[in-house]
Amino acid sequence: MAGTIAAYCSVGSEPDTRGLLFALWKRGSYVLLPVLLPDGDLDWASYEGPDSLAAGPRGLLEPDPAEPRRGPGAIARADLVIVPALAADRRGNRLGKGGGSYDRALARVGGLVPTVALLYDGELLDEVPAGPHDVRVRLAAQPQEGIIRLA
Numbered sequence: 001m002a003g004t005i006a007a008y009c010s011v012g013s014e015p016d017t018r019g020l021l022f023a024l025w026k027r028g029s030y031v032l033l034p035v036l037l038p039d040g041d042l043d044w045a046s047y048e049g050p051d052s053l054a055a056g057p058r059g060l061l062e063p064d065p066a067e068p069r070r071g072p073g074a075i076a077r078a079d080l081v082i083v084p085a086l087a088a089d090r091r092g093n094r095l096g097k098g099g100g101s102y103d104r105a106l107a108r109v110g111g112l113v114p115t116v117a118l119l120y121d122g123e124l125l126d127e128v129p130a131g132p133h134d135v136r137v138r139l140a141a142q143p144q145e146g147i148i149r150l151a
Helices: 018-026 072-077 101-106
Strands: 004-006 030-036 042-046 053-055 061-063 080-084 087-089 115-118 139-142 146-149
Touching (some): 030 101, 042 061, 042 101, 080 101
Parallel strands (some): 080 115, 115 139
Antiparallel strands (some): 030 042, 053 061, 139 146
């Protein structure tokens, strides 16, 4: 029953989030989507339905440029954060695409806010590479296993 949900619009081979975004929006949740900034950090803007998306840098879909930007700190006000991942491990380390954008964003999220990596089955591993700048997620969601709490 989260009121504000920070999520992302999937691209390429990522688990599809478009139906999820639409369902959350239709039920009345305030859905924030990332906007990639030139320095690699993430700004946030509200999702206003499937027709409100526009092409962004690196093949990403982002909220229409006319939608007001809420600032990089907007993620700190989310009740739930859903993030992309190529894989994750049982300690909560997440393997992204290497830009560090989500690590910077996740560093702004409070300790009690659920952070969920969306994975395909088989992408929750015993260990993924992690460095000191990597920020762990608290949960993983997979089609067969459902939601899994990470250590």
